[in-house]
Amino acid sequence: MLWAAATLVALVALYFGSRTLIGERDASVAPNPTFNLIIAAPRPDEAMTVLPAKQNETVTLRIRSDRAGEVHVHGYDQNVVVAAGSEVVLTFVAKDSGIYPIHLHERANPADPESPIVHRQLAVLEVKAQ
Numbered sequence: 001m002l003w004a005a006a007t008l009v010a011l012v013a014l015y016f017g018s019r020t021l022i023g024e025r026d027a028s029v030a031p032n033p034t035f036n037l038i039i040a041a042p043r044p045d046e047a048m049t050v051l052p053a054k055q056n057e058t059v060t061l062r063i064r065s066d067r068a069g070e071v072h073v074h075g076y077d078q079n080v081v082v083a084a085g086s087e088v089v090l091t092f093v094a095k096d097s098g099i100y101p102i103h104l105h106e107r108a109n110p111a112d113p114e115s116p117i118v119h120r121q122l123a124v125l126e127v128k129a130q
């Protein structure tokens with residue numbers, strides 16, 4: 001019976017050890033995730049960057065932008081207006097699990113306030129069920 005308990009302890013240690021190795025976020029260290037989003041010239045690889053969170057965590061997006069627009073977390077309907085060359089913070093509770101696109105809504109032609117609004121994907125928020 002003792003060997004079984006010892007094996008279990010070893011497996012638990014291995015499990016938590018491997019969790020640390022793959023860099024999973026430790027909820028006891030950082031209970032509420034904060035992400036920095038820098039909006040500048042578009043890069044092709046950035047749009048699918050996954051920002052990981054867990055259900056019911058308070059998510060904070062710290063957004064710095066070189067252009068005017070509105071950052072929108074689709075599905076959560078969270079918006080924040082950002083002016084060119086400024087930094088804003090958007091905080092909300094991730095109540096629902098799922099994958100949510102984070103967009104910058106900006107004028108197709110920044111010099112023309114009548115030009116259509118385009119949606120540029122900045123990243124995706126992935127909320128995992130607790």
Ligand SMILES: [Cu+2]
Binds near residue numbers: 072104105120
């Ligand atoms: Cu959008």
